[in-house]
Amino acid sequence: MSAMLLIEQVLNGLQYGVMLFLMAAGLTLVFGVMGLINLAHGALFMVGAFACASVAAATGSFWLGLAASLAAAAAAGAIVELTVIRRLYARDHLDQVLATFALILVFSEGTRWLFGSFPLYLDIPPALAGPVTLPGGIDYPLYRLVLIGIGLAIAGGLFWLIGRTRLGIRIRAGEADREMIAALGVDISRLYTIVFALGAALAGLAGALVGALQSVQVGMGEPVLILAFVVIVIGGIGSIKGALVGAILVGLTDTLGRFLLPVLFGAFMPPSQATTVGAALASMLIYILMAGVLVVRPGGLFGRA
Amino acid sequence: MNASKSLLVAAAALAMAGMAQAEPVKVGMITTLSGGGASLGIDTRDGFMLAVKRAGNPDLEVVIEDDQQKPDIAVQIADKMIQSEKVDLLTGIVWSNLAMAVVPAATAQGKFYLSTNAAPSALAGKGCNPNYFSVSYQNDNLHEAAGAYAAKAGITKAFIMAPNYPAGQDSLAGFKRFYEGEVVGEVYTQLGQTDYAGEIAQIRASGADGVFIFLPGGMGISFVKQYADSGVGLQLIGPAFSFDQSIIQAMGDAAVGVLNGANWSPDLDNAANAAFVAGFAEEYGRLPSVYAAYGYDTANLLLSAMGKASVTDADAFRAALREADFDSVRGEFAFNASQHPIQDLYVREVVRDGDILTNRIVGVAIEDRGHAYEDECKM
Numbered sequence: 039m040s041a042m043l044l045i046e047q048v049l050n051g052l053q054y055g056v057m058l059f060l061m062a063a064g065l066t067l068v069f070g071v072m073g074l075i076n077l078a079h080g081a082l083f084m085v086g087a088f089a090c091a092s093v094a095a096a097t098g099s100f101w102l103g104l105a106a107s108l109a110a111a112a113a114a115g116a117i118v119e120l121t122v123i124r125r126l127y128a129r130d131h132l133d134q135v136l137a138t139f140a141l142i143l144v145f146s147e148g149t150r151w152l153f154g155s156f157p158l159y160l161d162i163p164p165a166l167a168g169p170v171t172l173p174g175g176i177d178y179p180l181y182r183l184v185l186i187g188i189g190l191a192i193a194g195g196l197f198w199l200i201g202r203t204r205l206g207i208r209i210r211a212g213e214a215d216r217e218m219i220a221a222l223g224v225d226i227s228r229l230y231t232i233v234f235a236l237g238a239a240l241a242g243l244a245g246a247l248v249g250a251l252q253s254v255q256v257g258m259g260e261p262v263l264i265l266a267f268v269v270i271v272i273g274g275i276g277s278i279k280g281a282l283v284g285a286i287l288v289g290l291t292d293t294l295g296r297f298l299l300p301v302l303f304g305a306f307m308p309p310s311q312a313t314t315v316g317a318a319l320a321s322m323l324i325y326i327l328m329a330g331v332l333v334v335r336p337g338g339l340f341g342r343a
Numbered sequence: 344m345n346a347s348k349s350l351l352v353a354a355a356a357l358a359m360a361g362m363a364q365a366e367p368v369k370v371g372m373i374t375t376l377s378g379g380g381a382s383l384g385i386d387t388r389d390g391f392m393l394a395v396k397r398a399g400n401p402d403l404e405v406v407i408e409d410d411q412q413k414p415d416i417a418v419q420i421a422d423k424m425i426q427s428e429k430v431d432l433l434t435g436i437v438w439s440n441l442a443m444a445v446v447p448a449a450t451a452q453g454k455f456y457l458s459t460n461a462a463p464s465a466l467a468g469k470g471c472n473p474n475y476f477s478v479s480y481q482n483d484n485l486h487e488a489a490g491a492y493a494a495k496a497g498i499t500k501a502f503i504m505a506p507n508y509p510a511g512q513d514s515l516a517g518f519k520r521f522y523e524g525e526v527v528g529e530v531y532t533q534l535g536q537t538d539y540a541g542e543i544a545q546i547r548a549s550g551a552d553g554v555f556i557f558l559p560g561g562m563g564i565s566f567v568k569q570y571a572d573s574g575v576g577l578q579l580i581g582p583a584f585s586f587d588q589s590i591i592q593a594m595g596d597a598a599v600g601v602l603n604g605a606n607w608s609p610d611l612d613n614a615a616n617a618a619f620v621a622g623f624a625e626e627y628g629r630l631p632s633v634y635a636a637y638g639y640d641t642a643n644l645l646l647s648a649m650g651k652a653s654v655t656d657a658d659a660f661r662a663a664l665r666e667a668d669f670d671s672v673r674g675e676f677a678f679n680a681s682q683h684p685i686q687d688l689y690v691r692e693v694v695r696d697g698d699i700l701t702n703r704i705v706g707v708a709i710e711d712r713g714h715a716y717e718d719e720c721k722m
Contacts, residue, residue, distance in 0.1 A: 157561060167572060
């Protein structure tokens with residue numbers, strides 16, 4: 039195992055983490071501000087990917103597709119908030135889980151109805167295709183580097199939005215005490231719609247960006263959703279900073295675990311056994327990480343304990 | 344015997360034969376029509392129904408239900424079809440875990456099961472059953488084809504990869520069974536994994552000169568796109584599942600040149616296949632996949648048996664099925680003692696044909712292949 043391979047794997051972990059952050063940021067905002075468990079967040083990820091793939095196929099431009107993914111996911115999020123989610127804030131979490139699970143089914147079958155059952159084609163824009171050689175001689179896909187950049191830029195933008203703007207102040211106030219800010223004359227229901235649409239737009243953007251690397255198909259959001267929940271639990275529910283740190287931790291743990299554990303077991307086991315045991319343990323690793331974090335800090339790394 | 348008497352006998356025989364044909368057969372098709380795996384079930388159904396429609400046999404009734412790719416739902420549907428709908432025969436299951444949940448119980452109740460796809464080793468060997476026929480293959484076959492051909496394609500040091508679940512482990516075992524080169528890396532990925540950057544980095548560092556992958560559905564699409572973008576560029580080979588008609592369009596040009604082991608291809612040269620491919624394209628406006636081919640063959644096998652025996656006489660009907668007296672789209676087709684196909688296995692290459700991507704046969708991997716579990720089947 040060379041140092042270069044290790045550096046490449048760290049980059050891979052970072053890129054994976056940054057993409058998870060885009061999913062987790064919306065989820066944690068919605069959970070933190072509105073106290074809502076939104077299982078349909080993965081469906082919005084899918085909406086973004088499908089919007090991007092179909093617009094890119096129609097116009098030939100990935101960038102128009104990306105814009106369409108933001109718009110479509112934000113619109114879908116706003117509509118869902120106005121029609122369904124709004125009725126759930128006062129209900130308990132079980133009702134929310136049930137209703138948002140129903141939304142997953144509606145979105146999945148609706149997407150199938152519109153686009154058919156076959157996966158759609160979406161590729162990396164030609165300008166970003168192929169590998170570049172990094173200092174030190176590592177060939178690394180340019181698109182993945184760009185993803186890391188976009189993800190970190192969005193993280194920066196979110197910190198600015200939450201920390202420095204009027205909307206951010208309202209969001210933070212809504213998290214702390216929703217009755218009080220309503221009493222102070224803030225239109226809380228409009229604020230909720232905006233936050234929900236913002237979270238949806240981030241999920242849609244993630245879906246489009248990741249869709250170029252992966253398969254754009256019905257049900258693509260749910261595996262990511264599970265990881266995003268792990269991220270926000272590790273990071274602390276409601277904390278954007280927690281989501282970023284948690285996402286990068288999960289991304290690095292998962293990628294490096296899959297790579298290093300079989301090597302580690304290979305030191306004292308026959309190779310075929312080592313790959314099986316290593317792969318099995320690697321798939322548990324992020325959940326072990328989550329359990330470990332919760333033992334030490336029950337509220338997550340940056341959550342309120 | 345005078346002429347009029349023999350005519351009478353002939354008429355009686357004809358009448359009886361007519362009666363045998365007139366015995367209606369009710370088929371229950373359980374397949375995946377929703378969720379991420381729906382394209383496989385839809386092709387299975389469409390292939391099957393194309394043959395049914397062409398035959399126009401009024402005695403064949405088909406009821407179709409969606410198993411949602413969930414074993415518990417498949418079991419519920421099977422129970423309902425057997426008990427309240429009184430089907431004679433079940434078919435259509437795509438996934439091995441669903442087949443394992445449904446098939447042993449159905450055959451134990453005296454129902455026939457014709458597999459259009461899933462054919463796990465457990466049902467080919469120790470768990471073989473006189474009422475169970477696999478029309479498609481045995482699960483290992485397409486991996487064996489890839490393994491047998493890999494060395495011929497110049498892959499002497501293979502990096503092999505599959506998801507960490509039973510079919511994935513069987514896949515790598517199947518590949519290694521006939522592979523003559525060296526395996527320089529063996530990796531199990533997570534089921535449903537979507538990011539393969541880590542594995543691609545390992546491939547680059549492994550010194551391999553070719554890569555075997557078994558990553559069905561969306562996993563394969565993700566891998567192939569990421570692999571193409573990484574610029575590693577070693578020859579890819581896999582089973583047809585990862586590079587079938589329904590999937591390669593979503594991979595785009597990243598899939599061109601990939602080799603895949605198969606037992607059917609749209610360009611396979613026989614009259615039945617030419618009629619099938621053209622008929623499927625005309626009926627549904629797309630090219631058929633292997634799943635559609637298996638569905639089509641299964642329906643034609645069933646129709647051939649219906650012409651020979653009544654389904655109420657299980658022994659005669661079984662014997663009629665075993666004859667496999669139908670024009671398979673795979674050319675020569677026969678059942679072995681465990682009622683799995685003996686067939687040629689091929690290697691195909693993904694090519695671009697105008698606007699669409701499709702597969703072309705590049706060579707025969709193994710001729711007249713049965714399966715590895717034949718000796719374990721006692722019936």
